[in-house]
Amino acid sequence: MLLILLFVVSLVLYVYFKVVQARVKGPLEKGWYSAKGSIAIGIFFIAFGINAYLTLGTTIAAFVALLFVAFGLANVYFGWKQYRKLLPLARKEVEEQKRSESSES
Incomplete structure (x- = not known):
């Protein structure tokens, strides 16, 4: 149940951050x-990989889960680095x- 909630929340956050990204002006x-979207999609991939292994439990599922978890961890790591760099x-x-904008008015 927790993994399903994590799926939904991470995907909703990913879509939200991508919509906001399209609306803001500054690069x-x-x-x-x-970067926030990258972290959210990385969490989704990690949760998906864990869920795939827990539900299937085969050797192939373990390999696929390992790939998803590795890809998710890479997204979270590099997204976090970009987030910390760009925040200030x-x-x-x-x-x-x-x-x-206030001086133009």
Whole structure:
């Protein structure tokens, strides 16, 4: 039950972050939301791999589960690195956009 909930939540978060990524203006902010989406889809792949192994339990399922978990861990790791790198830069970008919008008005 927990894995199914994790599937649904991670996919909903992935779609949400991709929609927000398409709506924001700044390139650093887009990258920041992309990193969040990468983490969410990585969690989905990890949960899918674990679920595949637990439900099937065969040697082939173990190999496929290992691939999904490895791919998911790579997505989470590199997404987290990108997230930490872009967070302060995206904050500055948003503050500058707000300042420029308020000075134009």
